[in-house]
Amino acid sequence: MKKTMFAMLATTMLAATAASAQEFRVGLQEDPDVLDPHRARTFVGRIVFMSLCNKLIDVDSDLNFVPEIATAWEWSNENKRLTFTLRDDMVFHDGTPLNAEAAVANLERARTLPDSLRRSELASVESVEAVDEHTIALNLSRPDATLLAQLSDRAGMMLSPATFESDLGTNPVCSGPYKFVSRVQNDRIVLEKFADHPDADQYHFERLIFQPIPDSTVRLANLRAGDLDMLERLNPSDAETVRNDAELQFMPVAGLGYQGITVNVGDGERAQNPLGTDKRVRQALQLAVGRDIINDVVGNGLFDPAQQPFPPASPYNNPAFPVVERDVEAAKALLAEAGHERVSFELSFGNNTTAMAINELVQAMATEAGFDISLRPTEFAAMQQEMQAGNFQATQIGWSGRVDPDGNLHQFVTCEGTLNDSNYCNEDVDRLLNEARLTPVVEERQALYQAAQDILQDDLPIIYVYHQPWPFVLSNAVQDFKPYPDGMLRLKGVSLSN
Amino acid sequence: MLKIIARRVLVAIPTLVLVSMIVFGLQKILPGDPLLAIAGEERDPQVLAFLREKYRLDDPFFVQYFAWLGNVLTGDFGHSLRTGVPVSTLIAQKLPVTLQLAVMAIIIAMLIGIPAGIISAVRKGTATDYAANAVALSGMSIPNFWLGIILIMVVSVQWRLLPASGYVPLSVDPIQSLRTMAMPSFVLATALAAYLMRHTRSAMLGVLSSDYIRTARAKGLLPRSVILKHALRNALMPIVTLSTLLFGELLAGAVLTEQVFTIPGFGKLIVDAVFTRDYAVVQGVVLCTAVGFIFMNLVADILYILINPRLRHPQ
Numbered sequence: 001m002k003k004t005m006f007a008m009l010a011t012t013m014l015a016a017t018a019a020s021a022q023e024f025r026v027g028l029q030e031d032p033d034v035l036d037p038h039r040a041r042t043f044v045g046r047i048v049f050m051s052l053c054n055k056l057i058d059v060d061s062d063l064n065f066v067p068e069i070a071t072a073w074e075w076s077n078e079n080k081r082l083t084f085t086l087r088d089d090m091v092f093h094d095g096t097p098l099n100a101e102a103a104v105a106n107l108e109r110a111r112t113l114p115d116s117l118r119r120s121e122l123a124s125v126e127s128v129e130a131v132d133e134h135t136i137a138l139n140l141s142r143p144d145a146t147l148l149a150q151l152s153d154r155a156g157m158m159l160s161p162a163t164f165e166s167d168l169g170t171n172p173v174c175s176g177p178y179k180f181v182s183r184v185q186n187d188r189i190v191l192e193k194f195a196d197h198p199d200a201d202q203y204h205f206e207r208l209i210f211q212p213i214p215d216s217t218v219r220l221a222n223l224r225a226g227d228l229d230m231l232e233r234l235n236p237s238d239a240e241t242v243r244n245d246a247e248l249q250f251m252p253v254a255g256l257g258y259q260g261i262t263v264n265v266g267d268g269e270r271a272q273n274p275l276g277t278d279k280r281v282r283q284a285l286q287l288a289v290g291r292d293i294i295n296d297v298v299g300n301g302l303f304d305p306a307q308q309p310f311p312p313a314s315p316y317n318n319p320a321f322p323v324v325e326r327d328v329e330a331a332k333a334l335l336a337e338a339g340h341e342r343v344s345f346e347l348s349f350g351n352n353t354t355a356m357a358i359n360e361l362v363q364a365m366a367t368e369a370g371f372d373i374s375l376r377p378t379e380f381a382a383m384q385q386e387m388q389a390g391n392f393q394a395t396q397i398g399w400s401g402r403v404d405p406d407g408n409l410h411q412f413v414t415c416e417g418t419l420n421d422s423n424y425c426n427e428d429v430d431r432l433l434n435e436a437r438l439t440p441v442v443e444e445r446q447a448l449y450q451a452a453q454d455i456l457q458d459d460l461p462i463i464y465v466y467h468q469p470w471p472f473v474l475s476n477a478v479q480d481f482k483p484y485p486d487g488m489l490r491l492k493g494v495s496l497s498n
Numbered sequence: 499m500l501k502i503i504a505r506r507v508l509v510a511i512p513t514l515v516l517v518s519m520i521v522f523g524l525q526k527i528l529p530g531d532p533l534l535a536i537a538g539e540e541r542d543p544q545v546l547a548f549l550r551e552k553y554r555l556d557d558p559f560f561v562q563y564f565a566w567l568g569n570v571l572t573g574d575f576g577h578s579l580r581t582g583v584p585v586s587t588l589i590a591q592k593l594p595v596t597l598q599l600a601v602m603a604i605i606i607a608m609l610i611g612i613p614a615g616i617i618s619a620v621r622k623g624t625a626t627d628y629a630a631n632a633v634a635l636s637g638m639s640i641p642n643f644w645l646g647i648i649l650i651m652v653v654s655v656q657w658r659l660l661p662a663s664g665y666v667p668l669s670v671d672p673i674q675s676l677r678t679m680a681m682p683s684f685v686l687a688t689a690l691a692a693y694l695m696r697h698t699r700s701a702m703l704g705v706l707s708s709d710y711i712r713t714a715r716a717k718g719l720l721p722r723s724v725i726l727k728h729a730l731r732n733a734l735m736p737i738v739t740l741s742t743l744l745f746g747e748l749l750a751g752a753v754l755t756e757q758v759f760t761i762p763g764f765g766k767l768i769v770d771a772v773f774t775r776d777y778a779v780v781q782g783v784v785l786c787t788a789v790g791f792i793f794m795n796l797v798a799d800i801l802y803i804l805i806n807p808r809l810r811h812p813q
Contacts, residue, residue, distance in 0.1 A: 036582075041537075115545055117540065170581075185578075186760075187760075218758055224655045381774065
């Protein structure tokens with residue numbers, strides 16, 4: 001009798017622990033960097049922050065802004081004052097309240113910390129004040145249409161001010177549904193459910209484990225072997241196998257970023273070649289390259305052709321600029337008009353297998369139209385430096401993408417833009433893009449971006465090739481997961497069936 | 499014995515200084531700005547200027563090097579530029595992992611390689627010998643990242659016998675730890691075993707043809723006694739040297755294997771650090787590895803003396 005009781009007790013206990021110790025294991029492509037939203041810079045870091053920290057506002061799958069810490073917001077003073085009303089039921093993981101004072105402290109830190117990477121995002125903010133215990137206001141030096149988008153990401157994330165003096169990058173204390181437990185660099189980051197989160201009952205996992213597994217084959221093998229529940233960034237070459245695998249769910253989504261070819265069109269020595277000096281040669285290159293072919297051959301259907309920098313989900317993606325179809329004859333004619341029979345140039349790119357495949361394909365397609373491209377796979381950090389120094393002719397490189405259209409264009413093509421490696425400079429484009437930052441009215445901005453694109457699609461300092469996809473793969477046990485264009489994991493309501 | 503050790507330690511110091519200086523110099527020559535790697539995509543000029551000053555990246559080479567050296571002598575190995583974690587913490591986290599991988603790999607290699615070499619030498623010229631040689635050659639030729647991925651596909655995905663990747667510390671769960679390390683150490687061991695087998699074979703062959711072996715056989719000793727007690731003991735010297743040197747190399751981190759199996763050891767750490775121009779981490783790991791290698795050399799010499807009585811007393 002005693003033995004049976006004991007056995008029953010033991011089984012119930014084991015069963016209980018098995019059910020409540022529900023873990024959700026995510027395979028990441030890289031190891032995140034410092035876990036401080038104000039100083040972090042990686043995409044995978046943002047994935048971790050999504051569960052660890054709450055932010056003022058969030059985005060939905062149509063890139064509209066939705067409440068999170070803030071329940072409501074409004075513009076006043078000719079779009080130079082932004083007021084947020086905050087929830088009154090949120091606390092930080094250390095128990096301190098998330099009120100207006102804490103929010104102001106965070107925004108001040110994001111603006112003033114010397115190595116804050118959010119400073120340029122909040123450049124238009126002149127001052128921040130706590131209006132009352134649950135209301136804050138930001139006063140701007142000029143209207144800034146991009147501000148809401150910035151506050152829907154790391155710039156709007158809230159850390160506990162009590163930890164500001166500590167080494168919070170290795171032990172972050174936020175207010176999100178999960179709190180930080182531990183991290184072993186290159187191995188795993190472990191988060192645990194935060195019981196005092198107001199929405200705690202909608203999060204069904206007790207622990208989240210993020211594991212960076214850089215090799216995409218091994219990452220997929222882990223998922224198949226049951227050691228992971230989901231992974232991000234499937235290698236396109238594995239797409240067919242995954243589509244045909246009944247035990248996996250394939251959920252690709254077109255992201256906010258793009259991959260393209262940046263041409264050096266400045267005044268430097270390396271830009272003095274037909275490609276860099278004559279826009280007709282660049283237009284010919286565009287005609288020689290078939291984006292749909294790249295999507296087919298290398299992308300396995302995942303590389304949505306891109307003609308413009310704005311993602312398909314964005315209201316600023318303009319149907320006035322359809323994807324240019326490959327036309328070898330037209331390319332040859334343009335080259336002839338520019339006075340060249342054959343044009344040769346050097347195309348550098350970051351050394352990975354996907355980029356290599358894409359650029360070999362570009363090389364092959366462009367040869368038919370009269371381009372002799374020499375490929376130069378380069379180590380990424382070295383390539384970044386060469387681009388900044390203007391020591392390149394053309395580089396195939398991408399951009400991770402931002403919610404606001406300004407984030408995908410302004411710094412790349414304005415004369416003083418920090419990311420303007422192509423050294424393109426056009427006063428009209430500058431004026432149009434600067435104006436587009438000042439008004440939050442969507443229709444007005446659409447008109448301004450269209451006018452700017454009319455010039456840019458003709459000059460082609462950057463030839464966009466495809467929209468960066470976020471190919472998520474999940475095991476069949478995962479329920480109610482939805483992929484978002486920003487590539488982030490929103491785990492509210494997601495569960496594992498046993 | 500103590501004199502030998504003391505002398506070796508003294509010689510080690512200039513070696514370490516030279517190695518660290520060369521590696522530091524190589525990193526500085528590498529194209530690529532570490533700040534671009536850590537300052538984020540947006541390249542805020544203010545942040546770049548602040549970080550450049552904070553990490554003194556504009557100072558002349560020797561100023562930077564001696565600043566680093568000075569800190570090391572007080573125990574401060576600096577911080578990772580990428581994550582802010584202290585380098586000493588990183589080393590403390592990853593050294594046991596690499597040690598475990600190295601120990602398991604060398605044990606498996608010795609268990610496979612040395613007996614195979616002995617059998618191959620004793621049965622020289624027979625089918626067994628040729629078979630063993632063929633296996634050794636394939637072990638040395640098969641790229642270990644390929645072997646690793648194939649093993650993951652078969653053993654983890656299809657048979658579900660072992661975890662596909664990752665690492666569990668011995669102190670947390672010894673069984674699971676051994677399970678996660680089984681495939682990586684096996685993969686590393688295949689190449690090492692092949693090496694050991696070939697060297698054991700040639701060492702044994704050299705010894706088996708000597709006079710005292712003939713005498714031992716003539717005396718009527720059991721073949722097993724002849725081979726193991728007389729021949730092997732004399733042949734051990736080159737095998738011991740090779741094993742300790744191989745172990746030292748393993749301590750440097752089996753980069754490809756660690757990448758494939760996602761083992762958070764030294765190899766992965768240093769490769770990532772080089773790609774992100776994380777100077778402090780590279781210097782710390784190189785120093786650690788160099789110390790480890792020098793130490794293993796010393797161990798090899800001591801083992802020499804222990805195994806061969808003739809070396810104990812100077813002539």
